[in-house]
Amino acid sequence: MVKDNGNSGDASETSHRCGMFCLGPLTFHRQAVGEKVRLSCGDRRAERTESTFKNGLVFSSRPVKVQEKIRLRVERDLFLWHGALRVGLTNMPPSDRPLPLPIMAIPNLSDSPGHWVAPVPESCCQAGSELVFWVSCGGTMYVTSNNSRQHKLLTGVDLSRPLWAMIDIYGQTCSISLLGSEKKKLISTYRSCPAPEYPTSPDVDSRLISEVSSLCGNEYITCPDTEVSTDEPCVVCMGREAEITLPCGHRCLCRLCAPMVIQQFGTCPLCRHVIRARVEGGFVSETAPTPAGH
Incomplete structure (x- = not known):
């Protein structure tokens, strides 16, 4: 030390x-x-x-x-x-x-x-x-x-x-x-x-993290040091525009917070939908949840 x-x-x-x-x-x-x-x-x-x-x-x-x-x-x-x-x-x-x-x-x-x-x-x-x-x-x-x-x-x-x-x-x-x-x-x-390193959820493949990081940018750490845009803000940092739409349909993360959230939690921060497999377009998904009553 x-x-x-x-x-x-x-x-x-x-x-x-x-x-x-x-x-x-x-x-x-x-x-x-x-x-x-x-x-x-x-x-x-x-x-x-x-x-x-x-x-x-x-x-x-x-x-x-x-x-x-x-x-x-x-x-x-x-x-x-x-x-x-x-x-x-x-x-x-x-x-x-x-x-x-x-x-x-x-x-x-x-x-x-x-x-x-x-x-x-x-x-x-x-x-x-x-x-x-x-x-x-x-x-x-x-x-x-x-x-x-x-x-x-x-x-x-x-x-x-x-x-x-x-x-x-x-x-x-x-x-x-x-x-x-x-x-x-x-x-x-x-x-x-957040600390620079996060424990990876056992449900999240390390290759998936690499793919998401490449899509969203290489910076894993963010800080709410910018003004909130007129569009919906990222639910994590509340300072940048939510640009990433998760497979569950929630557009709730900016490009800097998305890799961090997927690596640490492996779920959507709003509905807890698990994010596991890759889909077309380079993002990640699991089978979409079936709406109640269907």
Whole structure:
């Protein structure tokens, strides 16, 4: 692993940028994970075993910026334990941490210099809840849940050094997904993008991916950094025109997002119609679904 230089994450985590308004990929760090945590979905989902309430620490793959709002979704909860998710920030790079990680963020890390962490109310951490947390220019950390009013979590975050997001999948919270991040600057909004590599669905042939990539262009990563056209926008990036019509009949993807969606999911993002075999014209299909009643 490339050692962090204090100004950025590992080289592999910072080399990709897909546009002027791209913050770069944001995933969970692959090595710095709690003993009871399993990562999946391209390191964007973290799940803690149900047999314990602790050992659920995860960190961001790269430093996050001041006022960069990090979005999480609680995928699963379990009411066997008290307490729920803890979120925070740290000046210590994940790659510098000895393993195994501490069993809990509070008090094992919160009592150490360079760590700021606070519990999120249990009412905000039910399955399906979406959370956003960030640090302000004044060093105050805030959280919102499902677009509710922001809550102050703590103050005194040191902004003089790079900061990594730190999340403890604790107590009732069993599984979370990292939904990305955004940072607003004047009239522009900067956003994180998908990671450069995606796991391929077992139903999608690698040759198919190559064919679709050739048809749609070689760029797999996109970022919503352009204005939406007057036509229907791509349902993934919401920033480019939907030019690709899938075999199910849905015209819902731009040429940059289509290879990514087919590689990662292998289905239409609207109706979940499976995309497998090639058809005339160079695209992919499966037998079209029969309308109800026929």
